[in-house]
Amino acid sequence: MLYAKRNPDGRIVALTETAEPGSTAVDMKDREVLNFLSINDSSFSPEQFLESSDAGTIRIIEDIVEILIAKNIVLFTDFPQASQKKLLSRKLARSFMQPESEELQDSEPRPAEQSRILIEDDDSFL
Structure with a gap:
C-alpha cells in the first residue's frame, strides 16, 4: 500500500510505504500520484x-x-x-x-x- 502526505492545499508533497500521521492511502496509478512523480502523460513508458x-x-x-x-x-x-x-x-x-572550488568549500574536512x-x-x- 502507498500513502500520501498532503500540504494545506491538498497537493501531494510526499509518498511513503507506511501509514504515518496525516497520510492517506492512495493508488499508484492515481492521477495525483502520477503528477507528483512527474510521469503523468499518456506517452509514459x-x-x-x-x-x-x-x-x-x-x-x-x-x-x-x-x-x-x-x-x-x-x-x-x-x-x-x-x-x-x-x-x-x-x-x-x-x-x-x-x-576545485567545490573541494575547498567543504565545511567539514573528511578523515582520510x-x-x-x-x-x-x-x-x-x-
Missing part, C-alpha cells in the same frame, strides 16, 4: 522511465558502496576484481569533474579513510 533514471540510480548505489566501505561494513576487496576496477574508474572520473574508496586492507589491489 515504464521502460523509458527506468532507462532514463538508471544513471541517477547508479550514482546512489555507488554512494551506498562508499558509505559501506567507509564504515568498514564491507571491504573493497569483497567485490570481484572487475567491479573494483569499475568503481575505481568511476570514482576517478568523478574526481576530474569536481571543480572517508575520502578514499580503498582502505589499508585493500592496498594490495594496487
Whole structure:
C-alpha cells in the first residue's frame, strides 16, 4: 500500500510505504500520484522511465558502496576484481569533474579513510 502526505492545499508533497500521521492511502496509478512523480502523460513508458533514471540510480548505489566501505561494513576487496576496477574508474572520473572550488568549500574536512574508496586492507589491489 502507498500513502500520501498532503500540504494545506491538498497537493501531494510526499509518498511513503507506511501509514504515518496525516497520510492517506492512495493508488499508484492515481492521477495525483502520477503528477507528483512527474510521469503523468499518456506517452509514459515504464521502460523509458527506468532507462532514463538508471544513471541517477547508479550514482546512489555507488554512494551506498562508499558509505559501506567507509564504515568498514564491507571491504573493497569483497567485490570481484572487475567491479573494483569499475568503481575505481568511476570514482576517478568523478574526481576530474569536481571543480576545485567545490573541494575547498567543504565545511567539514573528511578523515582520510572517508575520502578514499580503498582502505589499508585493500592496498594490495594496487
